[in-house]
Amino acid sequence: MAKVLIIGAGGVGQVVAHKCAQVPEVFSEIVLASRTESKCKKIAEQISRPIKTAQIDAMDVAATVRLIRAEQPQLVLNVALPYQDLAIMDACLETGVDYLDTANYEPPDEAKFSYSWQWEYHERFRERGIMALLGSGFDPGVTNVFTAHARKHHFDSIEELDIIDCNAGDHGQPFATNFNPEINIREVTAKGRFYEAGAWKETDPLSVVEEFDFPEGIGPKKIYLMYHEELESLVHHMPEIKKARFWMTFSDNYLKHLEVLQNVGMTRIDPVLFEGKEIVPLQFLKALLPDPASLGPLTKGRTCIGCVVNGSKDGKPKRYYVYNICDHEEAYREVKSQAISYTTGVPAMIGAKMMLEGKWRGEGVFNMEQFDPDPFMQALNQHGLPWNETFL
Numbered sequence: 001m002a003k004v005l006i007i008g009a010g011g012v013g014q015v016v017a018h019k020c021a022q023v024p025e026v027f028s029e030i031v032l033a034s035r036t037e038s039k040c041k042k043i044a045e046q047i048s049r050p051i052k053t054a055q056i057d058a059m060d061v062a063a064t065v066r067l068i069r070a071e072q073p074q075l076v077l078n079v080a081l082p083y084q085d086l087a088i089m090d091a092c093l094e095t096g097v098d099y100l101d102t103a104n105y106e107p108p109d110e111a112k113f114s115y116s117w118q119w120e121y122h123e124r125f126r127e128r129g130i131m132a133l134l135g136s137g138f139d140p141g142v143t144n145v146f147t148a149h150a151r152k153h154h155f156d157s158i159e160e161l162d163i164i165d166c167n168a169g170d171h172g173q174p175f176a177t178n179f180n181p182e183i184n185i186r187e188v189t190a191k192g193r194f195y196e197a198g199a200w201k202e203t204d205p206l207s208v209v210e211e212f213d214f215p216e217g218i219g220p221k222k223i224y225l226m227y228h229e230e231l232e233s234l235v236h237h238m239p240e241i242k243k244a245r246f247w248m249t250f251s252d253n254y255l256k257h258l259e260v261l262q263n264v265g266m267t268r269i270d271p272v273l274f275e276g277k278e279i280v281p282l283q284f285l286k287a288l289l290p291d292p293a294s295l296g297p298l299t300k301g302r303t304c305i306g307c308v309v310n311g312s313k314d315g316k317p318k319r320y321y322v323y324n325i326c327d328h329e330e331a332y333r334e335v336k337s338q339a340i341s342y343t344t345g346v347p348a349m350i351g352a353k354m355m356l357e358g359k360w361r362g363e364g365v366f367n368m369e370q371f372d373p374d375p376f377m378q379a380l381n382q383h384g385l386p387w388n389e390t391f392l
């Protein structure tokens, strides 16, 4: 029985609040805080259990410390934006409270994400006797646990890892992003990067394309090589991996719009002067695009995210695939969010549950693959993200 403080009332915050509320034996009290408190209240109204709400600017460490001291949660679930990660970790350190997030830190003025900033907190968290669990979403998150599960149950050694993220859904809009547009576009327009033979190799954005035949009727789709944060932690914690890549599907329509927006400078993240005022084009674009939350009732189809693993067991080569399929409309019926937020929010709740039940414990800063995958894999089946595995 624990009290949790959820920070961030966007698409993911909505799912986390719903899913924590469904598990009262673990999450006995829930506080939902965000920059805009009205968004918290709107979510709280959808849930039959009482959810307390609060206003917080999580960049303000002193204010977050005051909120934590007033509410006394056992754990802070950070589902605000990656820019807030370090400030919220500072507040957790000061108050001695455990921390969890779903995306690694990214400085606002540079489209670069890396665990290095958060891994630097390890000693301080350890000395304070508290735990931080990083990247407890789907990718990163479940994909790390899938890899740990493959390693534990099916391989003596993993040689190649391909994480493949497919959104086969359709929201019917000419152009929209399924989660925060600023974060999404920064990620997609960045250079691709993969790991091979002990070194990182860069590719031009979306320049490496292959085709993958997705299971359960989704069928073949083009997949594009990108850089994604779980690659950094997985090759760090599983140094046996010789090659690791991340792939994502995009519709031709999405790529066409993105190319034009890039060509005209609308995806720039540096400020430009407009009518005497500085604006950041990508932030302006975010204001024009549909709010990802508004796509919930419109989105149909399924997501399919999983890991293809090559390696060996008992001296024999093996190729293995573990994945989850999530239906946008079913997710919306359950928690009033489409599958992208659902597949992130459910693992955030499960990660918190693992910590609060003591199944995953440690002092310091940890990634998902450092813990026993079994209780997490079991919880995925129980809480709405069942998985499947097959040998290819």
Ligand code: NDP
Pocket: 007, 008, 009, 010, 011, 012, 013, 033, 034, 035, 036, 039, 056, 057, 058, 059, 079, 080, 081, 082, 084, 102, 103, 135, 136, 137, 138, 139, 140, 141, 178, 179, 180, 183, 292, 340, 341, 343, 344
């Ligand atoms: P949204 O933009 O929908 O929501 C972000 C929320 O954070 C908003 O409610 C926003 O408030 C709030 N917020 C922003 N700045 C602050 C601040 N300074 N203080 C307090 N609250 C703040 O994003 P999503 O819900 O889609 O994503 C949430 C997180 O999940 C992101 O970090 C994203 O990268 C991550 N994610 C992870 C995935 C994974 O699989 N691991 C997949 C998808 C997302 P306001 O409404 O006022 O702007």
